[in-house]
Amino acid sequence: MLLRHPHRTEDCRAISEILQRVGDKWTVLVVGKLGDGPLRFNELRAAVGGISQKMLTTTLRGLERDGFVTRTVFPTIPPRVDYELTELGHELLIPVSALGEWARKNTTRVKAAREKFDGMHA
Template structure:
C-alpha cells in the first residue's frame, strides 16, 4: 500500500513541477480564453523563446493539458486549445493566483521584515571593521 502511495505522490510531484515551471502557466492562461496559434502565443507571452514555447506545448500536449490541431491548408495552420482537464487545472490555479493577489501587501511586509532582521543579524555577527562592500 505504501509503495502505491509513494508512486502516486511522486507522479503528482512531477505534474506540480510541470505546471510550476516558468512557462506552463502563462501558456495555460493564454489558452484559457480561446484557441490560439503558435505565433499568437509567442506574441502574448513576454520573454518566451520559440524553442521554449515549442518544448512547453509538447509537454502540455503529452500530459493531456492541451490539444494540438493541424489544419490541412497551405501553409499548414496549427492551433492549440485547453482540454477539459486543462480547464480544470486553470480553475485550480486561478484560486492560487487570487490568493497571491489578495495577500501581496502582507507578503511584501513579511519580506521587508525578514530582510531587515536578516541584515540586523548579519551586522551583529560581522567582525568589527568589516562593513558591507
C-alpha cells in the first residue's frame, strides 16, 4: 500500500529525475552485476551483454555522478579501472533486485495480457 503525501511539484521533479536514472534498463543490469563485487570495465561489459562501450561508459558516468558507483584507477600499465557499488548503490540493489525478481516471476502473465490486448485491438 502506498502512503499518500501532499503533492509538491519539487518532490515530483526530484523523484522523476532519480527514477529516470535508476529505472533505465542498463542501470538496472549494471547495478545488478556490480552487486556481486567490483568489476573492470570489460568484465562488466561482458557480464551485462548487449551493451555498447559508449552506453556502458554513459551509464557508469551517470551512476558515479549520482553516487551509486565509485571508479578506482590503479596506476598500472595499462591502467586498471574498477567499478564498485557505493553504500547508496548497495541500497539501490535491494529494490532493483526485487523488481528484477518480480519481472522474472510475472513475464508469462505480462506476455499473456499483451497477447489478449493485441488480439482485442487487432
